Amino acid sequence: MGARLENPDKEVSLMKHEYANCSFCGGIVKERLVNVDYRTKNGLVIIENVPAGVCCQCNERYFTAEAAKIMEKLAYISKTPTRVVSVPIRRFSEY
Ligand SMILES: [Zn+2]
Secondary structure, three states: OOOOOOOHHHHHOOOOOOOOOOOOOOOOEEEEEEEEEEOOEEEEEEEEEEEEEEEEEOOOOOOHHHHHHHHHHHHOOOOOOOOOOOOOOOOOOHO
């Protein structure tokens, strides 16, 4: 697999899906593994190593229906997460 991995330490699998060119800029879209900030009604869940089509020019991301379905399931799964991190929150008006 020639894909660049954001988390090369993790065991990962690409879907080897062929993506259409970017609908915003027409750039070539290649499959990569990305981290997704997934917001649910219970709060934020970060999902690592999601196979996604990423535009080489503008970095727009495209998810297959299958990947989207798996992310939705993972976001609501009750199993203990891989790890938990704290996230700093800033208000725009602080600046
Ligand atoms: Zn693009």
